[in-house]
Amino acid sequence: MRHQLSFDCEGAALAASLDKAAGSTGLLIVSGGNEIRSGAHRGMAMLAQRVAAEGYSVFRFDRRGIGDSEGANGGFESSGPDIAAAIAAFREVTPQLTRIVAFGNCDAASALLFHRPPALDALILANPWTYDGESEEAADEPALPPASAIRARYLSRLKDPGSLLRLVKGEIDLRKLLRGLLAIKTPAAPAAPDSLAARIDGAMATLDVPATILLATGDRTAQAFMENCPAALNRVPVERLASPSHSFVGEDSEWLAQRILEILK
Known part of the structure; x- marks a missing residue:
């Protein structure tokens, strides 16, 4: 049964949803970007029900300044108090819990890595965000894939007569094409020590709870993570789905649910 509730975070009232069950293990869902707790296409609401x-009880919430929650939106890097307050509220309304697993997609995965509240027992990190700046859900301009992925894509298209015909007919967005070609030409700079990618790599190296990485390998955010944090792929278990769906929508939602349920068990 789903319940709507609110809890306090540094004086702001945060909105939350609880799908309550009898088990002693619960799932905390942290929303990525500026998405509200229901997720893209209500994906997180349906995942919670599933x-x-x-x-397994499931707790979702809107961080400060998002959706139905009060306060100012400070982005994922300032969401540590929101996550900690959500965990405390989750335990209060489901006192039978002895284990909480947290799931986050995109910059929510990065937030869980950075803040890592000690009250969590495991992490599920999907398509972690490694670009400096806003996540793709929050930004006006979507991030480009890493250069290696762009090269592979353009080589594939050059071999496809249909793509060349679309270019001649003017059916291809020349602005996107130019962005892609410039990205190929520009050499990749090594990650600065204070870059988001370097900080995430460092956080992965010091994890003190079990973690699993979920990657939609056709998604540009996942591709960037694989290119920017290759060492992390050897530190924790990684599950891959051959899909471009950043939010695991449509048929991919069942794959996501199955991976999460395996970890909860």
């Missing part, structure tokens, strides 16, 4: 039906 997981709760298997006996």
